[in-house]
Amino acid sequence: MQEQDPQVRATNFAEVACGYTLEEAMREAERCLFCPDEPCIPGCPVEIDIPEFILKITEKSLHGAYETITDTNLLPAICGRVCPQESQCEGVCVVGDTLEPVAIGRLERFIGDMAIAEGWESVPYIEPSGFRVAIVGSGPAGIACAAEMAKCGCDVTVYEAFHEPGGVLKYGIPDFRLPNEVIDAEIEKLRQLGVTFEPNTLVGRLFTVEELVTEMGYHAVFIGTGAGAPSFMGIPGESLAGVLSANELLTRCNLMRARDFPEYDTPLQMGTRVAVVGAGNTAMDAMRVCLRLGAGTVCCVYRRMRNEAPARAEEVQHAEEEGIEFHWLTTPVEILGDEDNDVRAIRCQRMELGEPDESGRGRPVPVPGSEFEMDIDMVVYAIGTKANPILGQTSSLRLDERGYIVTDESLATSIAGVWAGGDIVTGAATVIEAMGAGRRVASEMKAYLGLRDTDVVYHPERRGSAGKRFGIDVDEHDYVRVTA
Secondary structure: OOEOOHHHHOOOOOOOEOOOOHHHHHHHHOOOOOOOOOOHHHHOOOOOOHHHHHHHHHOOOHHHHHHHHHOOOOOHHHHHHHOOHHHOOHHHOHHHHOOOOOOHHHHHHHHHHHHHHHOOOOOOOOOOOOOEEEEEOOOHHHHHHHHHHHHOOOEEEEEOOOOOOOOHHHHOOOOOOOOHHHHHHHHHHHHHOOOEEEOOOOOOOOOOHHHHHOOOOOOEEEEOOOOOEEOOOOOOOOOOEOEEEHHHHHHHHHHOOHHHOOOOOOOOOOOOEEEEEOOOHHHHHHHHHHHHOOOOEEEEEOOOOHHHOOOOHHHHHHHHHOOOEEEOOEEEEEEEEOOOOEEEEEEEEEEEEEEEOOOOOEEEEEOOOOOEEEEOOEEEEOOOEEOOOHHHHHOOOOEOOOOOEOOOOOOEOOOOOEEEOOHHHHOOOOHHHHHHHHHHHHHHHHHHHOOOOHHHHHOHHHOOOOOEEOOEEHHHOOOOOOOO
16 A cells, blocks of 8 residues: 655654555455455454455445445444554455465455545434433444444433543544544544534543433443553653653644644644653554654664564554664663753663563563663653543442453443443453444343344344244344334
């Protein structure tokens, strides 16, 4: 797929990848072998019928491909851009045994972009069920659950703490990877389904989770607030001016539009020599944002090697192409300040890899006597996130020792009628995994509310068939609505 030149894109926020043309998409789709065992389908957390949508592309039935994808995923333009396909659907692609796997993510993006450009809709006839559902958080998990519940006739309201819906998609991912107009277009599809968004609403402060299911009259609640609280290392100097989290940096730049200052009045004082601690996707985003905001030099400080960095290989490559410096096997031990309490340098220590830890990677071990200083005037932490404590402090939700919500195998919480899923349960994960949790909760909600679930009726192999009676699937019985 064609991309912007690295020297050009490092100066703008336009999307790096240019997307497929129709001819390129057709050529890529024809590489699919349409395997009889279809390993790519279970490789997808939401089980998109991947061979079917690719087949429709080869037949030039592009709208048909869109309908196939949106049967399980309403956000193809988003997932096609940010999901780690290389470790999911493409990771088990049979073509990848001898050649590069079929570019499933890029084909999904192509169809999603085509749907936005052509104004395609996938809005079924919806009969109101009379049930009200509240979704807390408008990130990928909340959006997925909201869509499924809206399609089965529920009155769905999504509460979002920020002033715009989208959650981490909006505040955490820069435009050069996921343009805001793409997010807005996908969110609009939920509004077409009847979903109501209530921004600037912090659940846990304005009202509690318990109040949602009591005074406010919701029949079911889903919590998908993510894990957006930043983590720090706890080393000396973290209180100096010029130390911040990647969450704050990206939220100011992406959602609050600090990149367009002074057109937007969000301040963001950028350093000239920036060090980003960490090597995940968020770290790559933070480094590349700093470069675009005018930093003179930007470097990555990571305690392991390149092949052990959590970021997608594509993101590391893009950062390298744009001139980011990488200091592998290096960890900060102290942040040094000047007489005005501004950052002036960081003291680091070289590391070496020892025996594998619980992650299966070599455990970083400090090298004695290897400390050195780097002249830095801004430090950005991107070493993971943790759960925001507000919901736990204001409700009786059961939490684990890390502050994440405890659920059972059906993702039900300790409060009856309340489910949770995504990063607030598992910790930081991928967009598509969060969406998978949202869809799973929707299935459980439907059973709880006694609503007919077409995924079970028409795809009984997904949860086990109950058999037939008088030639009719048992799951089809007892779904006649009685009105007075």
